[in-house]
Amino acid sequence: MTVATAAIGTSTDSGTTELPDIVSPQEVGPQDARALSQLFFARLATLEEGTPEHQYARNTLIEMNMSLVRYAAGRFRHRGDEMEDIVQVGTIGLIKAIDRFELSREVQFATFAVPYIVGEIKRFFRDTSWAVHVPRRLQEARVELAKATEELSTRLGRAPRVSELAELMGLTEDEVIEARTAANGYNSTSLDAAVHGDSDEGEAALTDFIGAEDPAMELVEDFHALAPLLAGLDERDRQILRLRFVDELTQSQIGEHLGVSQMHVSRLLSRTLSRLREGMLTTR
Structure with a gap:
């Protein structure tokens, strides 16, 4: 005779089912645990919380259904953490499932409990995983x-x-x-x-308190605004700008290079810079 069949069927004078005294709940097989869990949940719903009877029923349900925790924990063996830690965390999920389960749901307790257990284990990994990958x-x-x-x-x-x-x-x-x-x-x-x-x-x-404003960021914006304006200049104006600000030639040297006077270079350069300045102010 199994533990389950031996336990079921004992009633008190008041009509309520008397819970069996299970010496080693953790040794109850999964099949018997399913049958006994139904009995214990039915009785648990009638007991006052905090009483010795309520505590016994609740603790027995936890121990009888630890196989669900071990089953769920086995899915996370590859994570490399201690299985004892994973089982302890999964037990918290089992306890939550027991406290929230109702027979009126008309579902097997195992079906109801496993998502709670797995969810608690996943939350454990989420909260304790390394923020940065480390060997x-x-x-x-x-x-x-x-x-x-x-x-x-x-x-x-x-x-x-x-x-x-x-x-x-x-x-x-x-x-x-x-x-x-x-x-x-x-x-x-x-x-x-x-x-x-x-x-x-x-x-x-x-x-x-960390970092600082990078002044070069404004230059990036200026370069993006300046690029289309430079593209709109004619070849000679772009050449003058390149000789002056890239090659760093003087206006006299630019004049000699182009075959014009220094004064003419000055007027061309001033006109071009004014045009670019106005264009930059417009785009801001």
């Missing part, structure tokens, strides 16, 4: 570095030096520094994150 060896070194730092801080009563960490971890000082640098990739912060400033200034965004 596996450095990810592992980060964990060891944290342990070594805590141990030495407790032992020495101060922050440990790189040399002390290297000796304890069996690494070179360069490797310790590399692990420290890589640890910065574990979490990222939004540039819009609030930073507490002086009491008079209140809060400011992180972006207010």
Whole structure:
């Protein structure tokens, strides 16, 4: 006789089904767990929360359905994290499913619970994944570095030096520094994150404290506005501009190159620059 068939069918004088005393719920097979879960959920709905009977029914449901957590956790073995951690997170999803399940839904509890379990595990990976891709060896070194730092801080009563960490971890000082640098990739912060400033200034965004305005950005805009204006000049005007501002010739040298006087070059250059200046002001 299975655990399930032995448990079902015992009723009290009040007509409610009496829950069986299951010594090892975690050893109940999946098929028996499905049948027993129906019984326990029906009784759970009639019990007052916080009572020993309610706590027993809830805890038994959790232990009986741990196979669902192990099944869901097995889908994430390739992530490289400790399976124990994944199972613990998945158990949170199982508990949420138990607290929200109702027999009136007319669905199997396993069908209802698995999405909760998988969702909790995925949320765990989303919240604990590295913000920047870091080689596996450095990810592992980060964990060891944290342990070594805590141990030495407790032992020495101060922050440990790189040399002390290297000796304890069996690494070179360069490797310790590399692990420290890589640890910065574990979490990222939004540039819009609030930073507490002086009491008079209140809060400011992180972006207010890093970076600086690049004056060359205005030049980029000017070059884009100037390009079509230069294309609209005739060949001689473009040549004069090139000789003056690219080759850096004087007006006299340009005049000799073109066979005209220095005064004529000056008038042509002044007219061209005025035309370009007016065009730039119009496009702003």
